[in-house]
Amino acid sequence: xxxxxxxxxxxxxxxxxxHKLPHDTNETRWIxxxxxxKHAIACGVSLPITVEIEGHVGYYxxxxxxxxxxxxxxxxxxxxxxxxxxxxxxxTGDASQAAxxxxxxxxxxxxxxxxxxxxxxxxxxxxVVKGSIGAMSAFMAQSGNLVVLGDAGEALGDSIYEAxxxxxxxxxxxxxxxxxxxxxxxxxxxxxxxxxxxxxSGVSADDFKLYGSARRLYHFHVDNADAx
Amino acid sequence: xxxxxxLFLKTPSLEAQLGSMMSGMLAVLSERGPDSAGFAIYGSGTxxxxxxxxxxxxxPDIEAAVISAARTLDLKIPSFHANHAVISVPxxxxxxxxxxxxxxxxxxxTEIVGSGTRMELYKDVGLPAAVAKRFGLEHMSGTHAIxxxxxxxxxxxxxKGAHPFSTGLDQCLVHNGSxxxxxxxxxxxxxxxxxxxxxxxxxxxxxxxTWRIREGASLEDxxxxxxxxxxxxxxxxxATESGFAVLRDPVACKPALVAETEHYVAFGTEYRALANxxxxxxxxxxxPEPATVYAWKRN
Numbered sequence: 001x002x003x004x005x006x007x008x009x010x011x012x013x014x015x016x017x018x019h020k021l022p023h024d025t026n027e028t029r030w031i032x033x034x035x036x037x038k039h040a041i042a043c044g045v046s047l048p049i050t051v052e053i054e055g056h057v058g059y060y061x062x063x064x065x066x067x068x069x070x071x072x073x074x075x076x077x078x079x080x081x082x083x084x085x086x087x088x089x090x091x092t093g094d095a096s097q098a099a100x101x102x103x104x105x106x107x108x109x110x111x112x113x114x115x116x117x118x119x120x121x122x123x124x125x126x127x128v129v130k131g132s133i134g135a136m137s138a139f140m141a142q143s144g145n146l147v148v149l150g151d152a153g154e155a156l157g158d159s160i161y162e163a164x165x166x167x168x169x170x171x172x173x174x175x176x177x178x179x180x181x182x183x184x185x186x187x188x189x190x191x192x193x194x195x196x197x198x199x200x201s202g203v204s205a206d207d208f209k210l211y212g213s214a215r216r217l218y219h220f221h222v223d224n225a226d227a228x
Numbered sequence: 229x230x231x232x233x234x235l236f237l238k239t240p241s242l243e244a245q246l247g248s249m250m251s252g253m254l255a256v257l258s259e260r261g262p263d264s265a266g267f268a269i270y271g272s273g274t275x276x277x278x279x280x281x282x283x284x285x286x287x288p289d290i291e292a293a294v295i296s297a298a299r300t301l302d303l304k305i306p307s308f309h310a311n312h313a314v315i316s317v318p319x320x321x322x323x324x325x326x327x328x329x330x331x332x333x334x335x336x337x338t339e340i341v342g343s344g345t346r347m348e349l350y351k352d353v354g355l356p357a358a359v360a361k362r363f364g365l366e367h368m369s370g371t372h373a374i375x376x377x378x379x380x381x382x383x384x385x386x387x388k389g390a391h392p393f394s395t396g397l398d399q400c401l402v403h404n405g406s407x408x409x410x411x412x413x414x415x416x417x418x419x420x421x422x423x424x425x426x427x428x429x430x431x432x433x434x435x436x437x438t439w440r441i442r443e444g445a446s447l448e449d450x451x452x453x454x455x456x457x458x459x460x461x462x463x464x465x466x467a468t469e470s471g472f473a474v475l476r477d478p479v480a481c482k483p484a485l486v487a488e489t490e491h492y493v494a495f496g497t498e499y500r501a502l503a504n505x506x507x508x509x510x511x512x513x514x515x516p517e518p519a520t521v522y523a524w525k526r527n
Contacts, residue, residue: 036499036500036503036504037498037499037500037501037502037503038500039500055509056499056503056513057499058498058499058500059498075499075513077483077498077499078483093513094513094514094515096483096515097480097483115480115515116479116480116518134480134518135479135480135518136479
């Protein structure tokens, strides 16, 4: 189990070591100490390893992640798990703006609050926020699920495409072309599955409201529905 | 880009370390603003004496000229920190001394960068760590300080364009962002009798707060009113003789973090700037909400 102390080791050396791991590596659990708010920690990891970061991180932590599990025991700066492809990223504290931005897949769990623009332009990622999210979240969100146990800030889902936004608390306001939708069986099943993957129990799908696109703003054609 | 650092001590325990804490924060923020740096620090002082911080031109014998001027004016010998001098003036003679400095031929080109009963203000072009070292920031003590590392966008890389900006006694402001209506606001403030040293947008924000406070608003209320009158994107950190406040624009364009412990409130544009502060592991760390004024006051 390699332990990397970022007070002594250069960030670039850590990231480079993570990128050079062979596919059959036995070094599947990495501990990162003293992150000190540094940017781009554990970016672009593409193997099913676990990286546990003991403290607050700066910008773009676990960006472009695929397959890896990255746990941040602290707060995360702007753009955590940005453009994640697969795998899982968990933040035990709060996340700054643009958490999970443009994410294609995988699961991002934020145990605290997330600031503005959470899930902006998300393209298939699932994001679960135990606390609340800031303004302009899920702006132009294309697909995936954003699940919020707390409240959502202003202009939720502005110019949204086909992402699903589940909010348990209040929504300050909805953005252009975002409306509340009836939750059907499939939505409910998907919400429960995301909650289970995020290891959140004691929460009922019935307590959430679903928001999505009114499909008036973009050229939606029903024949393309499967593409989302 | 730009970087902001702010420290406001709630207890006296860290007063002797204030300068070294601020100096470390500014060095980390070099990557956000390598053009120039500056800081205002609130140290010792008395109510009846105003400290004028002067920036001197790099000409031969300028220090001797300042000392000679102080003697002529019957003032104490100033203290010198690189190309800045701090001279103490009795409140009642402030205007006369300011006029003397502006009109003196031997002090030609000397700028008054700040004035305050406790505030001293230093700024210069260069890498933040070098600027802090030049002025001996790490050896300074005080109750609160704000600092800035600049990446110029709205006006040239000059010492005049560096932050903080001070437009009133013991008042100063640092700004990350850029304002879009500063020319109009500046004209309005000039009609109210304020004068400006630069064409910089941030100086207008400082002047706006000075005007509001002059008209009777508290620092907190002045910032609330600025939400309506200043347009653009910004994170402001502002200090007065006894106050410290933070405000972000309504869309929170610029990053900002606050860490609070029982001993201090610290502001940093990025967490990296806060990472080495004493007791940071146990601090409450949060992002200030958009369009929300956070203010602290010393008793």
